Amino acid sequence: MNRVFSDWRFAWFLILLPVALFLPALPIDETRYLTVAWEMRLGGDALLLHLNGAPYSDKGPLLFWLINVAWLAAGLHVWIVRLGVLVASLISLVLLERLVRRLATDEADGGRALATRATMILAGILYFALFASAIMFDVVLTTCVLLALHGVLDLDAQRWRRGMLIFALGLGLGILTKGPVVLLDAGLVALFAPWWSVTARAHKARWYGAMLAGVVGGAALALAWAIPAALHGGPDYANAIFVRQTVGRVAKSFAHQRPYWWYFMVLPLMVLPWTLSLRAPWHAWRDGFAASKAARFGIAWFLPAFVAFCFVSGKQPHYLLPLLPGLALYFAQVQGDALARVRGRIFGALLVMLGSTLFAAPYAATHAAALPMLARLVQDGSLTPNALAVIGGIWPLWGALLALLGIVLIVHPRVHTQLRVLALAGAATASIGMLTLAQAVGPTVDVSATAARIKAAQDAGKPVAHLGWHHGLFGFPGQLTQPLQKVDLDTLYTWCAAHPDGEVITFYTKYGIPVKPELEIPYRLGRILVWRAADLCAGPRPVAPRDDEDETPSD
Structure with a gap:
């Protein structure tokens, strides 16, 4: 042992x-x-x-x-x-x-x-x-x-x-x-x-x-x-x-x-x-x-x-x-x-730069309007409010840990020459990066609330459809026992007319439906949108969607 x-x-x-x-x-x-x-x-x-x-x-x-x-x-x-x-x-x-x-x-x-x-x-x-x-x-x-x-x-x-x-x-x-x-x-x-x-x-x-x-x-x-x-x-x-x-x-x-x-x-x-x-x-x-x-x-x-x-x-x-x-x-x-030889100081310098950037990123995101470069990105839509919110929510601790790891590799006279230390430093870098992802992005990829809503609707006999292919996103989080029907823009309004008491959900941004959703839930750097089918039938129709820039192909 x-x-x-x-x-x-x-x-x-x-x-x-x-x-x-x-x-x-x-x-x-x-x-x-x-x-x-x-x-x-x-x-x-x-x-x-x-x-x-x-x-x-x-x-x-x-x-x-x-x-x-x-x-x-x-x-x-x-x-x-x-x-x-x-x-x-x-x-x-x-x-x-x-x-x-x-x-x-x-x-x-x-x-x-x-x-x-x-x-x-x-x-x-x-x-x-x-x-x-x-x-x-x-x-x-x-x-x-x-x-x-x-x-x-x-x-x-x-x-x-x-x-x-x-x-x-x-x-x-x-x-x-x-x-x-x-x-x-x-x-x-x-x-x-x-x-x-x-x-x-x-x-x-x-x-x-x-x-x-x-x-x-x-x-x-x-x-x-x-x-x-x-x-x-x-x-x-x-x-x-x-x-x-x-x-x-x-x-x-x-x-x-x-x-x-x-x-x-x-x-x-x-x-x-x-x-x-x-x-x-x-x-x-x-x-x-x-x-x-x-x-x-x-x-x-x-x-x-x-x-x-x-x-x-x-x-x-x-x-x-x-x-x-x-x-x-x-x-x-x-x-x-x-x-x-093993020499880890260049890698250490890279970690210091990345860590410093990660440390400063939350402050920069919350003060984007005062920083000309970020202000331009916000103005042209490259940086969305959701993205700024995610970046602004990163704990500076993660950047500090990454920079500290780099400083140790640079300053200590021996550790940067040891293969074992570099191996563990590589693993630590990966761990810090993934924990940053878990802390900052984790809440925005948690679809349990939406999945629970779908599950409750299905159990109550209410029809639910997803606009676009959903890749099984809600199946495990909601422990769904029924398939979630997929519709596209061509069949959306036919489905809504046939199921006026139903709901339509999508996490895609390309459709541009000009009807205010009943519910908007943050998801990744966008939102999950929920409409009542009756509202979609009564509202104006969208133009043709943009290219499938947010379609995700199978692995």
Whole structure:
């Protein structure tokens, strides 16, 4: 027990624990996934996923199963789900350390130093820490990828049967989490194994046979859910899970379309503080590509999949999360060079600047009229009153903590040179940022009052419709037992005429309906609007809406 409490990973876990406990579910993705899990619980159907009463085919079922297990343990709370995801992130750190030690058994210390460096670098990556408790698929997928790669190392050790089983298990769970993308995240390491594995070079036929068997086994595990779900959901659902969400996402993404070079732009920001803090001579970075079996494994893990993701049209930063452990392994290899150093003062200076800005932001927001630059932004509509209210409500404490962390890294003569300190500083930066979000934005993303109103109306038999697609925003907060009907501008007034006693709700700003709503509730940087259907029928009609600038595509 003393070893657990003295482990730096326990400190990392404690730093991020408040985020898991206090950050509310964030729209639109997290709230949508909680609603899918709620409808699974409500209908008692663990096979066919539903959102707003209709089959939901965008993702696999594993995350929703795990959410329901968490709810069985501690009730219908967001915090228990976040805590479970944070535990999955901690498991990923443990799996990575063990993976690297297995790769570096020929080193004098059995790979302990390399494994510790790699794990610390991953833990300190700002984006990994930000997502450590996010109710998203990529965190769980990272754990599945690491499990699959332990199977690959079993193949490397010529434990063929065990390797095939673990590789298949990791791939199967990954497919059940987020679909065949796991084949890029974990499969390419095995495909390029002759570059890093003596066993793969010596036994190519057996290696690729075992690899193929693992892929088939993983697919069989996923099909054990997918085939019954497709039969239950019908032809459209079958087409969605077997075709649209695999071939379609690769050939032409349905959301988040960005140019091929986009990841090169965001990756340096994602892996802060290390882009500013890892120093090594050029030969260390160059030779690190082939310096050891572990380094080659890390490159084979990260680089081919990264290039493949660059040519997939749909791009989001969190799609790279399962590849970050491979990049951390390469960084750890480079840091093993005798001339490599860790220098955290530039990162500290960045934290001081960000902290000072965050500290001053509430004052600036409450005195925007007296500040010419902000006054112009307010005048042209770039800064709305709601945005100013949110910024003005930020506690200056958060900025002070961030700046203080930066000052310590700058002033203290030794801490900025320690990898462990920088890793924990990265986690602390993420924690402060997310707690700022929870304190300032949390109240504006709390839709429980609106959801309770919808629930009460539905229970009383009053018809309720949402103008525009609502992404299941109100399902879990209101624990709705009926679908919330969606209408668009073309069908709005027909619906209102048919349901004069009903209510219409929307959180979109694009429609510009010239009828005063019965109720306005702050939501994010805008408002949720509630009208009585009779008032809409009696009032003037809007012009055509603006472009869908506030439509949020599915993840």
